[in-house]
Amino acid sequence: MDATREPHFTGTGPGSQTHDGCSVELYRRARYAGEIDHLRSHFLAGTSVLDLGCGTGLLAHRLLDFGCTVTGVDNSAEMLAHVSDRVRRIHADIERLDLGERFDVVLLPSGLINHADATVRRAFIAAAARHVAPHGQLILQCQDAHWLRTAALGPLSRSSELSIDVTALARATVDGIEQVRMTLRYVMGDDAWTHAFALVPLDEAEIAALLRDHGFDAPVALDDARRWFAAKPRR
Numbered sequence: 001m002d003a004t005r006e007p008h009f010t011g012t013g014p015g016s017q018t019h020d021g022c023s024v025e026l027y028r029r030a031r032y033a034g035e036i037d038h039l040r041s042h043f044l045a046g047t048s049v050l051d052l053g054c055g056t057g058l059l060a061h062r063l064l065d066f067g068c069t070v071t072g073v074d075n076s077a078e079m080l081a082h083v084s085d086r087v088r089r090i091h092a093d094i095e096r097l098d099l100g101e102r103f104d105v106v107l108l109p110s111g112l113i114n115h116a117d118a119t120v121r122r123a124f125i126a127a128a129a130r131h132v133a134p135h136g137q138l139i140l141q142c143q144d145a146h147w148l149r150t151a152a153l154g155p156l157s158r159s160s161e162l163s164i165d166v167t168a169l170a171r172a173t174v175d176g177i178e179q180v181r182m183t184l185r186y187v188m189g190d191d192a193w194t195h196a197f198a199l200v201p202l203d204e205a206e207i208a209a210l211l212r213d214h215g216f217d218a219p220v221a222l223d224d225a226r227r228w229f230a231a232k233p234r235r
């Protein structure tokens with residue numbers, strides 16, 4: 001098969017893998033790493049949050065600590081099984097989600113917006129638009145486009161608990177769109193997993209255009225690295 005037409009996601013290793021190649025067991029063992037602590041002013045006590053792609057609830061559980069009411073959506077029942085029952089858990093595809101209700105914050109984390117398929121990227125943002133309150137906001141996390149364009153094979157990060165290496169890498173243009181295919185290898189103790197994925201690097205202008213097309217105002221960066229953005233529905 002043409003390498004650029006292979007599935008967008010695969011994964012290997014102990015335990016089950018999600019549709020997007022994530023290891024359930026790896027996420028179950030992972031610890032919250034402070035990802036949303038700098039966004040705390042957006043998650044005041046009582047804020048209703050829709051966490052899209054909540055996995056095992058690493059972010060959802062932190063949102064509970066903040067005093068938010070949290071609805072978590074994932075299409076992996078195995079992931080959702082590890083989410084606290086204090087989170088309302090919805091087993092569904094984000095693309096087709098239609099809960100008929102609106103939330104103060106819709107959270108689209110983990111670079112889901114960088115999905116290699118433009119139809120899916122648009123469906124994710126359309127789902128966010130369907131569920132955000134008129135006074136609310138979408139908060140999303142994108143992948144670092146510069147890093148996707150320049151990352152090399154080799155060690156990516158090391159801690160006493162987890163090491164991550166880039167073990168395969170290919171960059172291509174598919175139907176005129178830049179695409180990066182990468183395999184990461186995670187080692188925790190005696191266990192190892194791989195996660196292979198295809199993503200598109202998105203510049204801020206592309207993110208802004210995608211949001212504008214779905215009725216959002218221009219996004220505002222929430223961090224110095226410019227990976228987290230907030231966008232309000234256009235009035």
Ligand SMILES: C[S@@+](CC[C@H](N)C(=O)[O-])C[C@H]1O[C@@H](n2cnc3c(N)ncnc32)[C@H](O)[C@@H]1O
Nearest residue numbers: 018020053054055058074075076079093094110
């Ligand atoms: C990289 S994990 C991140 C999990 C969690 N947000 C965190 O930060 O720990 C991505 C999660 O999104 C879920 N996911 C990916 N695409 C999805 C889709 N189209 N619909 C529902 N869930 C999806 C996966 O099953 C997985 O649990």
